[in-house]
Amino acid sequence: MKxxxxxxxxxxxxxxxxxxxxxxxxxxxxxxxxxxYFVYHWPVTVCKMIENDCDNPPMYWTIHGLWADKAEDCxxxxxxxxxxxxxxxxxxxQYWPDVLHTNRTKFWKHEWDKHxxxxxxxxxxxxxxxxxxxxxxxxxxxxxxxxxxxxGIKPGGNYYQLSTIQEALTSVYNVTPKxxxxxxxxxxxxxxxxxxxxxFTKDFTLRNCTESEVYSYAAHENMLFGTExxxxxxxxxTNYPSHV
Numbered sequence: 001m002k003x004x005x006x007x008x009x010x011x012x013x014x015x016x017x018x019x020x021x022x023x024x025x026x027x028x029x030x031x032x033x034x035x036x037y038f039v040y041h042w043p044v045t046v047c048k049m050i051e052n053d054c055d056n057p058p059m060y061w062t063i064h065g066l067w068a069d070k071a072e073d074c075x076x077x078x079x080x081x082x083x084x085x086x087x088x089x090x091x092x093x094q095y096w097p098d099v100l101h102t103n104r105t106k107f108w109k110h111e112w113d114k115h116x117x118x119x120x121x122x123x124x125x126x127x128x129x130x131x132x133x134x135x136x137x138x139x140x141x142x143x144x145x146x147x148x149x150x151x152g153i154k155p156g157g158n159y160y161q162l163s164t165i166q167e168a169l170t171s172v173y174n175v176t177p178k179x180x181x182x183x184x185x186x187x188x189x190x191x192x193x194x195x196x197x198x199x200f201t202k203d204f205t206l207r208n209c210t211e212s213e214v215y216s217y218a219a220h221e222n223m224l225f226g227t228e229x230x231x232x233x234x235x236x237x238t239n240y241p242s243h244v
């Protein structure tokens with residue numbers, strides 16, 4: 001290869017790298033996010049919300065996603081590729097299932113496109129394998145299902161005061177998570193628990209969630225799964241359903 005050709009190639013690669021980074025960091029969808037949400041949702045409530053005839057939804061809390069607090073769709077050219085997480089598929093299907101769609105990868109693609117491409121600014125999350133692996137790691141570390149069971153908070157016919165659930169979780173994790181519920185529907189008297197968000201710093205230290213922070217992407221995020229009607233729970237009786 002001629003020296004002039006090599007020189008041009010080097011210059012082109014340098015310009016592309018600079019431009020690509022600039023485009024990512026200055027995208028209108030990029031924000032200087034401050035914390036991470038690790039989000040669980042209760043499959044029975046998800047199915048109830050969209051009146052979907054789910055086929056035996058899991059009776060345990062599953063992963064909704066790992067999100068930056070102020071960012072979405074940060075790099076639309078970084079496409080989801082399921083082959084990059086092929087080693088994780090067994091755990092993904094069990095702990096991060098899509099209870100609403102037969103195409104399992106639709107959910108994972110959505111989470112990567114909207115959230116994974118944003119948190120990828122962290123070295124620990126800068127690939128699809130790292131992103132999904134970290135979410136599975138946090139799921140195991142938090143172990144929400146086991147702790148709720150040990151605390152005597154179980155799905156079924158019993159109603160719980162929201163403060164009872166909140167205080168139980170705080171006693172275990174020493175932080176305050178954000179609990180979201182479905183408001184009572186016609187003929188119902190109590191709200192239904194649907195989602196629990198744990199907040200982390202960028203170095204994955206648990207921190208309190210601030211209720212006052214509301215971001216415009218949240219409702220759009222939930223539309224894919226019919227959970228746009230979830231809101232921060234009131235401190236009233238709360239249904240923890242065991243069936244749709």
